[in-house]
Amino acid sequence: MKKIKFIRANKTKFGGAEVYLSRLSDELNKLSIGHELIYSTIPKFLPSWIRVILFNRQVCSLKKNSFYFSLERISCPDIYRAGDGVHKVFLDIEKKSKLNPLHKTYLYFEKKCFNNAKKIISNSKMVKKQIIDTYGINESKIEVIYNGINLEKFDFEVAFEKINKEFFFDKLKSETIFTYVGSGFKRKGVEEFLHILSKLKNRNFKAFVIGKEKKLSYYEDLAKLLRIEDKVIFTGARNDVKDFYTISDIFLFPTRYEPFSNVVLEAMNYENVIITTKQNGAHEILTDKYIMQTPTDYSIVNKIDDLLENPEKISEIKAQNLEIVKNFSIEKNVEQTLKVINEVIN
Structure with missing residues (x-):
């Protein structure tokens, strides 16, 4: 050749x-x-x-x-x-x-x-x-x-101890963990991510926003304005993203335009529920129920609240996504x- x-x-x-x-x-x-x-x-x-x-x-x-x-x-x-x-x-x-x-x-x-x-x-x-x-x-x-992607196994306990030690969350294991991963917060929907979290009735969650952003203070101020600053942690760019995927339950990615985001496959590999938009080509490999029509499709809030009230549904979807990602x-x-x-x- x-x-x-x-x-x-x-x-x-x-x-x-x-x-x-x-x-x-x-x-x-x-x-x-x-x-x-x-x-x-x-x-x-x-x-x-x-x-x-x-x-x-x-x-x-x-x-x-x-x-x-x-x-x-x-x-x-x-x-x-x-x-x-x-x-x-x-x-x-x-x-x-x-x-x-x-x-x-x-x-x-x-x-x-x-x-x-x-x-x-x-x-x-x-x-x-x-x-x-x-x-x-x-x-x-x-x-x-x-x-x-490289399909990898993970160790929840090791990842949990590492992140818990850094961020000191006594309740971390009992809370539902949301993650967002990506740089370029505006296009990839961090503002919408924060609005969705602020509208949830169930407040037993913690969220990590992972990625590089020049205007980070804007999003930190928005979290305060929405009164969820105690729920959201902005970590900046990280080399240990796998640990966050590992302890996460729901990967929330309300992007405006994404040809096919690697982060969706990565989050699926670490057993996450995936919520993203129809503007993300990765939606093609997922079931429609948790696909947002647009980044501001806030009808997703009720569906997320339902998940938070029914952890067995989260476990079921996690297992389904792990099977799906084996094909990628x-x-x-x-x-x-x-x-x-x-x-x-x-």
């Missing part, structure tokens, strides 16, 4: 696409499949939109006979994995100006990328439909391959991805 070069501008531990690429690379190494990861070398002091243009020039000028599997919007991919969704759709949802130089640049390369790729991998049916509807791409060019291993994802790569190469 020709050596595959995977293209992604940023190298970080926390981005969804970057985490996926790391898992994919690890699995390819296990299979002794030669590949290379290409990241941007463009100086970060330059404006974002200029960096996008220069990165495209960097990778496309050096392509020659290389096989490019891109996770970035570039003009010269062989395969493009649309893990970031459709930027044009995102702009409409967020009501952002398409005249902003960065957004204009993204839209230019997005169109080029979808048109020039020999094959497109979408990580949800939702995104596939958005690509077709927005850019008129032939559906036969798009393969849906859902995300995959990184091994299965890589197998499906290699099939598409082989089709294009050959």
Whole structure:
């Protein structure tokens, strides 16, 4: 097989696409499949939109006979994995100006990328439909391959003792634990998360909000305004997210736009009830009952109160989700991805 070069501008531990690429690379190494990861070398002091243009020039000028599997919007991919969704759709949802130089640049390369790729991998049916509807791409060019994660076992007692020691919650074991994980609080629904919690009749819960956020004080002030500051802990970015998943009961993620969030699979793997929105491609693998029509679909509050009053329902859904997530291993994802790569190469 020709050596595959995977293209992604940023190298970080926390981005969804970057985490996926790391898992994919690890699995390819296990299979002794030669590949290379290409990241941007463009100086970060330059404006974002200029960096996008220069990165495209960097990778496309050096392509020659290389096989490019891109996770970035570039003009010269062989395969493009649309893990970031459709930027044009995102702009409409967020009501952002398409005249902003960065957004204009993204839209230019997005169109080029979808048109020039020999094959497109979408990580949800939702995104596939958005690509077709927005850019008129032939559906036969798009393969849906859902995300995959490392399926791991966990030790509740070890995780509980660690977190309880840090946060000193005497009642932690008797309370229902909510979690939110993700950076970019506005798009991913932390404000709605807090409003939902504030509307619950049952107050026997604790909630952890995990992720990096520049405007954290806004959300801390909102928690105070909603009178749930004693119920919600903002932890910042963490390297031990698995411990929070492990002690959590309900993963609440009222996002505005998410092609398919890895965090949903991760939370399912650690036996969480999942509550998310129809704007998250991950809703496709879940039952409809706990899917919000929009981030402000507060009819979910009554359903959550029902869960809090009936812990046996929580246990039942946790077990169901653990069974579902077994179908979404990184091994299965890589197998499906290699099939598409082989089709294009050959």
